[in-house]
Amino acid sequence: MGRFDGRVAIVTGAAQGIGAAIARRLADEGAQVGVIDLTAERAQGTADEIVKAGGAAIAVGADVSKTADVQAAVAAVAGEFGHVDILVNNAGITRDNLLFKMTDEDWDTVVTVNLRSAFLMSRECQKHFVAQKYGKIVSLSSRSARGNRGQANYAASKAGIMGLTSTLAIELGPFGVNVNAVAPGYIATAMTDATAKRVGFAPEDFQKASAEATPVRRVGTPEDIAAVVAFLAADESSFVSGQTIHVNGGADR
Ligand code: NAD
Numbered sequence: 001m002g003r004f005d006g007r008v009a010i011v012t013g014a015a016q017g018i019g020a021a022i023a024r025r026l027a028d029e030g031a032q033v034g035v036i037d038l039t040a041e042r043a044q045g046t047a048d049e050i051v052k053a054g055g056a057a058i059a060v061g062a063d064v065s066k067t068a069d070v071q072a073a074v075a076a077v078a079g080e081f082g083h084v085d086i087l088v089n090n091a092g093i094t095r096d097n098l099l100f101k102m103t104d105e106d107w108d109t110v111v112t113v114n115l116r117s118a119f120l121m122s123r124e125c126q127k128h129f130v131a132q133k134y135g136k137i138v139s140l141s142s143r144s145a146r147g148n149r150g151q152a153n154y155a156a157s158k159a160g161i162m163g164l165t166s167t168l169a170i171e172l173g174p175f176g177v178n179v180n181a182v183a184p185g186y187i188a189t190a191m192t193d194a195t196a197k198r199v200g201f202a203p204e205d206f207q208k209a210s211a212e213a214t215p216v217r218r219v220g221t222p223e224d225i226a227a228v229v230a231f232l233a234a235d236e237s238s239f240v241s242g243q244t245i246h247v248n249g250g251a252d253r
Contacts, residue, residue, distance in 0.1 A: 003029045008086070009032070010084060026226075033047075058077065060073045065120070071124055078128060090140045110154055139161050141161040165179050186248070187224070192207075214249040
């Protein structure tokens with residue numbers, strides 16, 4: 001018996017990194033998973049891995065910052081598996097720059113992809129959740145929401161996720177829907193490798209420095225985040241709502 005037997009989950013940005021680990025974890029515990037990324041081809045690798053391991057998944061291409069794509073993607077997953085129970089808003093990007101160099105486009109792109117997408121996906125999925133009086137929404141915030149040099153756009157979008165989360169928890173709680181967020185610290189993925197290179201470090205050196213500054217003396221893995229997302233998507237946490245759980249090895253700054 002898996003915690004997600006009979007459940008259908010959607011994970012956005014699940015072609016790689018944290019999203020792929022979340023999709024695999026939910027599938028390992030019984031969920032049928034809609035693996036969403038910018039193109040179906042990008043998402044296919046994760047869906048194939050899940051199916052190869054004995055699970056059920058489909059790959060769906062969608063730019064989750066676009067309303068029409070979101071509507072089509074949720075309809076595709078509901079059409080394939082019959083319903084939708086769990087939404088994980090994971091898709092996210094960075095366009096780092098100090099304020100005086102940050103362009104309008106840097107701001108708009110990051111806020112749109114990181115925050116508008118969570119609003120659009122949540123609005124689309126709540127139709128299913130409210131009708132069936134059951135649903136779980138887990139969104140990815142970040143430690144950067146507390147402030148991070150060069151990330152005004154990203155930090156604002158991730159702080160926005162916290163406000164969206166606490167508000168949707170109030171609105172949707174009466175309909176059997178739990179809404180929470182996870183705020184990771186440094187997780188070793190393509191995103192943090194790109195940050196390392198941008199500030200002039202080899203990814204290994206950047207990770208080593210981050211591990212030394214972290215109380216548990218290591219950086220996080222995508223699986224560390226997937227474990228907490230799975231807890232928040234499961235029924236055992238059904239009295240937890242409106243929360244942002246920080247998963248950062250104790251590295252608050
Ligand atoms: P990643 O760059 O490895 O993966 C992000 C995925 O999102 C990619 O597959 C990408 O194609 C997809 N994506 C981007 N824009 C999209 C769009 N418009 N529509 C659909 N898919 C889109 O990133 P990651 O490190 O795995 O991060 C995943 C999430 O966790 C992000 O929201 C990120 O902000 C957050 N996060 C990461 C860290 C970290 O240290 N890696 C820390 C805090 C928060």
